[in-house]
C-alpha cells in the first residue's frame with residue numbers, strides 16, 4: 805500500500821524547499837490532501853497486469869467473432885518522467901472475441917486502473933492490450949489513445965495544441981489496421 809505518512813512528510817519538505825510558509829491557512833492541510841490525492845490517482849501502482857485481469861474477469865459466452873469496439877473512454881493519467889498530468893485522454897479498445905466477450909464496463913475499468921499508475925502513453929496501450937488478451941483469450945486487440953501531456957503544454961516546450969496519438973495493434977490488427985475502419989487514425 806501507499807505510505808501516506810511518508811508522502812505527507814515529503815510534500816511538507818517540498819513546500820519548505822519552495823520557500824513557502826507552511827503554517828499559512830491554505831497550506832496547513834496540503835501535505836495531507838496531496839497524500840490522499842496520490843492514494844486515489846495512483847491506486848493502480850500496486851496491482852500487476854495479471855491482478856487487474858483477475859479483478860475484471862467477467863465474461864459471457866458468445867459465438868461468432870464480430871468486432872467489438874469501445875470508443876472514447878475518457879480518462880487521465882500521470883507521466884512518469886515529470887509526474888505531470890496527461891489530460892483530455894480518450895482511449896478506444898477493439899478486439900475480435902474468441903468464444904467469449906468481456907463485460908463492456910470492465911473495459912473502461914481496466915483503462916482507468918492502468919492509468920492510475922505513473923505511466924507513458926505507449927505503455928498504457930500495451931498494458932491494456934495485455935490485460936484484454938488475458939481475460940478474453942483473444943490476440944486480436946487494438947488500443948488507440950489520444951492525449952494532451954501537460955509536461956509538453958504547461959512547461960518546457962509549451963506546445964498547448966499538440967496532441968499525441970498512439971496505436972497498440974496486436975494480432976490481426978497489426979497486419980490489417982484497416983479492419984478498424986473509420987476508427988483508425990493512420
Ligand SMILES: Nc1nc2c(ncn2[C@@H]2O[C@H](COP(=O)(O)OP(=O)(O)OP(=O)(O)O)[C@@H](O)[C@H]2O)c(=O)[nH]1
Nearest residue numbers: 883884885886923924925926953955956959960961
Ligand atoms: N514517449 C513518451 N515520452 C513522454 C511521455 N510523457 C512524457 N514524455 C517525454 O519524456 C521526455 C523526458 O525527457 P528529458 O530530456 O529527460 O526531460 P526534460 O529535460 O524535462 O525534457 P523536455 O520536456 O524536453 O524539457 C520528454 O521528452 C517528455 O516529453 C510519454 O507518454 N511517452
Ligand SMILES: [Zn+2]
Nearest residue numbers: 883885886955
Ligand atoms: Zn512528462
